[in-house]
Amino acid sequence: MAKIRLLAVLRELLLRIPLVLKTVLLHVLRLSPVTGKQDLRTELTVAIIRSFLSFSMPVSKQQQRSTHDPGVRGPLWVSKVRFPRPEDDVRRAVFAAIDALKTGGETYDEPGVMPVEAEWTGYRSGVGRRTPLPDISEEEKYKRLLKESPADMTVIYFHGGAYYLMDPCTHRVTTSRISKLTGAPVLSVRYRLAPQNPFPAALVDALVAYLSVLHPPPGSLHAPVPASKVVFMGDSAGGNLCLVLLQTLLTLRRVAPTVRFHGRDVPVELPAGVSLFSPWCDMTRTMPSIVINAKYDYLDPPPCKLPLHHAHPEPAPPETLYHPWPFPDDHVWPCNPPRVDIYSNANAVMHPLVSPLAGSKDLWKNSPPIFITMGEEGLTDEGLLFARKVHQAGVPVIVEQFEGMPHCFGMIMVGSRAGRRCFEAWTGFSRDVVAGRIKKRSAKEEEAEPAASRIGKVTFIGYKLRWEKQIPLDEVHPFNDDKVEALMRQGKQWRVESEKALLSRWYASKKAKL
Template sequence: MGKLDNPISLLREILIRVPLIIKTIFLHAIRLSHVTGKQDLRTELTVAVIRSFLTFNSPIGQQQKDSIRDPGIKGPMWVSKVTLPQPENDVQDAVIKAIEDLKVGDETYSIPGVAPVEAEWTGHRSGVEKNTPQPDISEEAKYEELCRESTDETVILYFHGGIYFLCDPCTHRPVVTQLSKRTGARVLSVRYRLAPQNPFPAALVDALVAYLSLIYPPPGSLHDPVPPSKIVLAGDSAGGNLCIVLLQTLLTLRRICPTIRFHGRDIPIDLPAGVATSSPWCDMTRSMPSVHHNSIYDFIAPPTQDPASIYRPISVPDDDIWPAKPPRIDLYANANALLHPLVSPIAARKDLWKDAPPVLIAMGEEGLSDEGLVLARRIHEAGAPVVVEQFEGMPHCFGMVMMGTPSGRRFYDVTAEFCRDAVAGKMAAGTPLSGEITYIGYKLLGTRQIPLDKAVPLTDEEVDERLRMNAQWRLEGERELQREWLEKVKL
């Protein structure tokens, strides 16, 4: 992933990919493409080009900087930047209580501290051209204009994707603006702390601060209190993971610690109206069959390391933030914590999802699909409402990378409908489509319903064994990495 803001650099990168583009068009035209009948030309080209850019060959710090460069605010959106004040350490303590309650072994993690959380209120702005800049007014005035155009009391609390170490609310403004436009809701998009500088559970602490700040606004907040019944958590990829683990944190705290100290008040832990996710990352170990079977349709490459070898972390040039010291295998979490339910929610026992609000999982036919389907099955079997839409041949987060396509439009329409129904209290475990996948065919030409218990040909025991084996492989790799590091330090 390189710098593409320079026109000359961008032109060079495009020219390098001309042979790839020509080859893709030619094979598609003569119907010899491996994805014929699953992807149209636009989708196939999009996947091929994005895949070619995802090389991750520069230092992690540089990748971060490149991914969070603010493109500016213009067009049909209102953006009001805010900082949610730092609360007491009780928020961190509550997250740690949830982590400890859900531990199944000797998982270790960092103590992140509590910090102010930056965020962006975002809403649709009508009647302007795509290049119209925001007026030069205060953030409070922008928020007032945003509220004036918001037609619904719903608030969407949004967490961006980016593998937990890339991206920012500024990269996801078009996505949240679409959600605002279709729902009439205000969207609060959160700038949570990124790994590897801030590993698990820093992002989760920030997410809880943002959620509680909506319900119980700290002094000086622009917004009035938002009832939890009017809040929908939403996110894509790693942001979908953060939505789901925040929900699991809230469910756990309601059971073990139902009140929390927040800006001088003891407040109850309440659940949101629902959770809407796009291609959620539910398995940090990448253990499910779809990571290989569906890689042909996806721009996310499948794992390439041989399980018979020693597991190694991502190979990139060193900088001051990676490798970590002491080293670890994963950018986000210690290897012994990868199967903690607040890291990989696929590993949570199904009974932990009891009393969960409605959950939407929208996905393509992608590498992450099996883990999302297994999670949906477990939520359903716990008696909670879950709605799943899977789009044939579509890649990871297709709603974000292919917004103007028919599939992209359907994704946003379905998400908006789910948000409205969740806030209206229309979702229940026994309603139609709860417990089934709506599988949407190529080019939206047809749909069929698939029971969740038939979606993934793995039993819960087989899923758990795959997770255990892959987690153990990573743990052994991390131990060897740390042994090598200690030897170098001694020298």
């Protein structure tokens, strides 16, 4: 089986030789649109990944491939756990938070609460890259993991994958490296994927995982962890999940400050901080960088014209509807009844627990510190605008942006200088926030504490790390909050009208079959 997979990969790479040659030639001749911002390695990486991301494969097959477990080998410990199903109070708490933040008309599925699987991951020293895990119990693996993860903190990690792909097994290199750099055990959560399990199923699972870390259910391998020793970390859609879980906790502290969990009423507590890589903050995908930065990124813009944009400043013509992602039909997608987005109903894309960029900045008051690292990518604008919003709510926020780098670049180019630098900052914040070193301070205190001097600013890091400059978050983007909201509302309405047309055709088709 492994040999078959290897041959399939080699075949796909051979088919891309013309693409590689073209990319190299344009780069050498300095005719590439990314000249001066990406080196050859980065440009080739982006071009090859982009060529693999297509709409030619059904969603279920994509999911099957992206969640395939290749086994555990090399310098990492993995201990698999399954947290038991708690009371329905957990899902009701999520619904209460959703309803408290509604602005009107949003609809959503009401998923059940389920057992949640996860992987405790840690760095394993003194072994080769092909060394398998020893044949011991999950409990013994966890004990050995803890011996090599002595830091007094715990990371809860949520993987990316647009909410419909990937798994903890795909992110083991990332989570083991986080463990190595922080010295902490990392709980990587297997949340339910869309479109089979749309919003808010992943959020319910995330809350179950968090409460299970703080208040271990019977049979758990770990001891209780204080909330002040927990950091949420995630990439892309996992970054979104970190933020909406945090907003759920902030909202519940206002409307329902305790939750029934395995027979006890437990308080709703906040983690020490949140540390994110290329977070997805705007499900409407209407910020300018979605199109403007596409040349640096492997994530393409939506497969249809945006309604309002720098690139398309006028509203889309009435006949141009937002179309569902055009994957080949299978039993998973399109949904039944259909919707235009894989993750949520169209009328919910501006709910703050779907798009963290939406909603009032006051919702983020009293949030713990937040760190964001990103490239010059499609999601750049929404990340910067979200950071500005939270900063203006009084939250300590630190942002780093790397010139010319694509989405989650540090995870796909681990050994590059930019990749090493972003991982050091990403994990360094996590250590600092648990130690209490991330908080707003006076100018004099900032001079004595380098971490404090970055709060409330974005640090722009130039091509090949050749230069750096800091800009206050208040000055980071020309769009004001009203402009951002107008763009998002246009994107939402575009989806709502398209989903209505889609449902109308679906109901007409069903009626015709009767």
